[in-house]
Amino acid sequence: xxxxxxxxxxxxxxxxxxxxxxxxxxxxxxxxxxxxxxxxxxxxxxxxxxxxxxxxxxxxxxxxxxxxxxxxxxxxxxxxxxxxxxxxxxxxxxxxxxxxxxxxxxxxxxxxxxxxxxxxxxxxxxxxxxxxxxxxxxxxxxxxxxxxxxxxxxxxxxxxxxxxxxxxxxxxxxxxxxxxxxxxxxxxxxxxxxxxxxxxxxxxxxxxxxxxxxxx
Amino acid sequence: xxxxxxxxxxxxxxxxxxxxxxxxxxxxxxxxxxxxxxxxxxxxxxxxxxxxxxxxxxxxxxxxxxxxxxxxxxxxxxxxxxxxxxxxxxxxxxxxxxxxxxxxxxxxxxxxxxxxxxxxxxxxxxxxxxxxxxxxx
Numbered sequence: 218x219x220x221x222x223x224x225x226x227x228x229x230x231x232x233x234x235x236x237x238x239x240x241x242x243x244x245x246x247x248x249x250x251x252x253x254x255x256x257x258x259x260x261x262x263x264x265x266x267x268x269x270x271x272x273x274x275x276x277x278x279x280x281x282x283x284x285x286x287x288x289x290x291x292x293x294x295x296x297x298x299x300x301x302x303x304x305x306x307x308x309x310x311x312x313x314x315x316x317x318x319x320x321x322x323x324x325x326x327x328x329x330x331x332x333x334x335x336x337x338x339x340x341x342x343x344x345x346x347x348x349x350x351x352x353x354x355x356x357x358x359x360x361x362x363x364x365x366x367x368x369x370x371x372x373x374x375x376x377x378x379x380x381x382x383x384x385x386x387x388x389x390x391x392x393x394x395x396x397x398x399x400x401x402x403x404x405x406x407x408x409x410x411x412x413x414x415x416x417x418x419x420x421x422x423x424x425x426x427x428x429x430x431x432x433x
Numbered sequence: 434x435x436x437x438x439x440x441x442x443x444x445x446x447x448x449x450x451x452x453x454x455x456x457x458x459x460x461x462x463x464x465x466x467x468x469x470x471x472x473x474x475x476x477x478x479x480x481x482x483x484x485x486x487x488x489x490x491x492x493x494x495x496x497x498x499x500x501x502x503x504x505x506x507x508x509x510x511x512x513x514x515x516x517x518x519x520x521x522x523x524x525x526x527x528x529x530x531x532x533x534x535x536x537x538x539x540x541x542x543x544x545x546x547x548x549x550x551x552x553x554x555x556x557x558x559x560x561x562x563x564x565x566x567x568x569x570x
Contacts, residue, residue, distance in 0.1 A: 323549055329552075329553070330550040334548065377449075415449075
């Protein structure tokens with residue numbers, strides 16, 4: 218138990234490539250309601266190191282533990298690991314989400330404007346849309362990948378339908394050799410524009426988490 | 434010397450908090466005599482009131498413009514104007530043009546190369562070979 222907590226705490230320090238693999242093995246025994254989050258190695262920025270301990274000039278990057286931390290044998294503990302990662306992801310200041318809209322993927326953050334290469338049907342300008350098909354939610358240090366999509370209940374991503382525009386008229390001239398006839402083809406693609414309002418990661422409801430923990 | 438704060442202006446992000454329709458005024462000009470205004474005159478008689486009711490944010494002006502083609506002139510919050518001539522069109526087509534003006538933001542039509550336009554810095558930061566997974570030789 219203490220070892221597991223120490224592992225988690227160690228992730229918040231700038232180190233340790235080996236812990237990444239440990240979480241990969243943990244995720245293989247995650248509960249049904251799985252949270253496929255993995256943590257990335259955190260960049261060795263000076264301010265992070267200073268906050269953990271008084272600076273030691275002898276070893277600026279302290280040597281990481283050589284053996285990977287053991288996988289916790291207790292399955293109930295294993296259920297808590299991805300939840301802890303989800304909380305860590307939620308707490309990070311900036312996040313991104315990769316959503317799919319009619320098959321097109323967009324990597325977006327709150328406040329972005331997305332110009333869709335098509336017109337959305339059955340929507341009026343000013344409507345709020347909820348984007349539900351997300352393949353990835355990430356932050357600086359954590360990534361959550363869906364399989365193929367992330368569970369809808371875990372996040373809320375809303376967008377406002379801003380406008381319907383078009384590109385400027387394009388003309389393409391088509392002409393064959395040794396012929397005087399010129400054919401002109403006109404193109405003016407229409408676009409819908411969305412503004413991403415918010416990206417909220419929800420807490421896993423305790424009933425679901427308990428059920429998931431019990432099922433392993 | 435006293436230190437003064439940096440002047441910062443908030444960036445407009447319509448739709449994040451509240452949404453404000455960009456089209457603020459639409460002016461319908463028609464001619465009483467000319468045949469090209471026929472569709473426009475019947476549109477003004479039958480369809481315009483419904484359109485105005487659905488869009489209370491838009492100021493609608495109806496003014497005769499004798500001996501000129503009938504037009505719809507949309508004015509937007511960014512100060513630009515969009516004019517669409519509707520000579521010879523029928524009621525449904527004129528309504529479509531009015532919807533087009535309503536749904537537009539007034540910005541000049543621009544070719545879009547990248548779909549996402551963002552003011553935020555990148556979440557994961559710019560690549561550095563000295564941070565992250567170390568390359569093992």
